[in-house]
Amino acid sequence: MMAQGGQRAHGLDRRSVVVGAVACCAAAGTAWAGPEDMLPQKGDRLVLGDGAKAGQPVTLDGLPVGGELVEAVAVDPQGVKREGSRFSKIILVRVAPDQIPEDQRAHTVDGVVAVSGVCTHQGCTITGWNHDSRRLSCFCHHSEFLPAEGGRVAKGPARKRLPVLPLARGEGGTLMVAGAFIGKPGPGPA
Structure with missing residues (x-):
């Protein structure tokens, strides 16, 4: 009408x-959307994301220099795992602290670097780590990244660096999130 x-x-x-x-x-x-869907937040603690020890706190003792790539999950202070978003995937690697440029050291703890586990090219999961070359790799399209250099692209087709997750030392050598990802996780333009 x-x-x-x-x-x-x-x-x-x-x-x-x-x-x-x-x-x-x-x-x-x-x-x-709940806390499990959020990206890692300052004050979250890191736990192992896979394997027989999944859910146990990530400690400096458990991450030797030259060791394997470690997948981690952020857990909020109430114990909620932040794994509802694939962009909350965290990759940890440990290199000798003197191999990290001075401008990146503030985001690391004793050579431990945390970066997004999602490739910035087309969103595949980062699964490769070569300690000798200090490069992470994506096996979908073979992009390579330098986590100790702020997630810089070492070899394309990716053009955008991996976001870095600032870390802090918690009680007993555990690793904590010190701030939000520096850079936007996930695929995108350069």
Whole structure:
């Protein structure tokens, strides 16, 4: 039923209904996201993400220089694992502290570097680590990254560096998150 001036009698026109529906959907999506869907936050502790020791705290003693790549998960102070988003994947490697450029040392603990585990090229999971060349690699398209140099791309096709997760030392040599990822996790432009 049309009122004077072409407006609907009860104030509902097609545009209002569509805008309202979009707003409701957006609000509902936000309401469903919980702490497990968030990226790592300052104050979270790191635990092992896979293997027989999954869920145990990551400690400096458990990360020898020259050791393997370690997948970690951030756990908030209430004990909720932040693994609801694939962009919260964390890769830890440990190199000799003197191999880390001075401008990157503030984000590391005793040579331990944390970076996003998602390749910035097309979003594949980073799975390779060569300690001799100090490079992480993505086997999807063979991009290589230098975690000790702020996640810098060493070999493309990726053009964007891996985001770095600042670390802090917790009680008993455990590793804690000292701040948000530096850079946006996931694939994207250079």
